[in-house]
Amino acid sequence: MLEFSERIRRIPVYPAAGGYATDGLALLASNEAPFGPLPAVREAIDAAIGALNRYPDPSNSRLRERLSERYEVPAARIAIGNGSCDILLAAGEALLEPGAELVYAWPSFSVYPHLAAASGARAVTVPLDENECHDLPAMLREITVATRLVLVCNPNNPTSTAVPISAIAEFLAEVPPHTCVIVDEAYCEFNTLDDADTSLDLLAQHPNLILLRTFSKVYGLCGLRVGFALCGSEELPRALDQVRQPFFCNALAQAAAVEALAHQDAVEERVIRTVTERISVDERLRALGLQPAESQANFCWFHLGERDEQQVMAGLRERGVLVRGGSALGSATPALRVTYGLPEENARFLDALEQVL
Ligand SMILES: Cc1ncc(COP(=O)(O)O)c(C=O)c1O
DSSP: OOOOOHHHHHSOOOOOOOOTTSTTOEEOSSOOOSSOOOHHHHHHHHHHHTTTTSOOOTTOHHHHHHHHHHHTOOGGGEEEESSHHHHHHHHHHHHOOTTOEEEEEESOOTTHHHHHHHHTOEEEEEEOOTTSOOOHHHHHHTOOTTEEEEEEESSOTTTOOOOOHHHHHHHHHHSOTTSEEEEEOTTGGGOSSSOTTTTHHHHHHOTTEEEEEESSSTTOOTTTOOEEEEESSTHHHHHHHHTSOSSOSOHHHHHHHHHHHTOHHHHHHHHHHHHHHHHHHHHHHHHTTOOOOOOOSSEEEEEOTTSOHHHHHHHHHHTTEEOEEGGGGTOSSOEEEEEOOOHHHHHHHHHHHHHHO
16 A cells, blocks of 8 residues: 555545536536637647747746736736646745644635645635625634735635725735735636726735736636736745746747737627626526525526535536536535536526526
């Protein structure tokens, strides 16, 4: 028998969605974009293929420059990752160790528990409030001299809710400077409470802040794995790079991300299409007697009352629709998280749900 490290016994297994190997399903389980890559992005990927005999640019310089122009953050304060998950895990490695504490809300993104388990730090989880939103005052009360990292997922996965950036600003004003705060903004473009650029102003005032973003959601490039962190100080990207292997972001991902950034009009159009679907799907859910949370993301979240979550999911799956069950994502009661897809996929989901209920 192999003997694995203590870490391996502690680290939870990521609750991966199934169904990827089955054709013809409406894939509404992983909060992906239903839109394929833009033609110009495909061309950029094609053009980069010829140089695959070379290692990718290890400093991701073109991508960091373009991000710097787009977000007006110096390139030296931008970290790139093999998906934003890579940056989260690197932050855990760079900041946490036994004796340190990590504070985050729960239920929230299912990768967060990994950070404490991998490092041996203590995880302090703070329940969401009655609207399934982050309870920032309660999180503030949990910060101690030992707190090295706080994670704020805004909008929150899996509950789809967001808190206003003004509330995050008030929170940050109270966080001590030795504590790093990552605001995980994977879904910020879909948030209509605030413009996606509003949080950028906070970086100038808080050297301990990281705004974590990704090309996986609105940019529709999750298959390539590329994310980025806009940081309040240069020491943060330096530490994030120190703990990772060189060449963590592949050449096609870098080329695609650079091109995708140049098409902000397409981002806006995708947001409009998603929010349009959000309004109509949530309306139909309410007509079915369900109460979806107030979504600011590209997915909805609702509780199933007394119904059996596994049975509902199986019924949807039989009808060709793949969704996520809330219990795998930290919900104490039966719930579903469903990505807004194309109009025809959403119609298939809603018709199937009506039959199953
Ligand atoms: C809140 C949140 N953060 C980060 C990620 C990671 O995205 P990626 O690693 O694809 O950038 C996800 C993906 O679902 C997410 O929901």
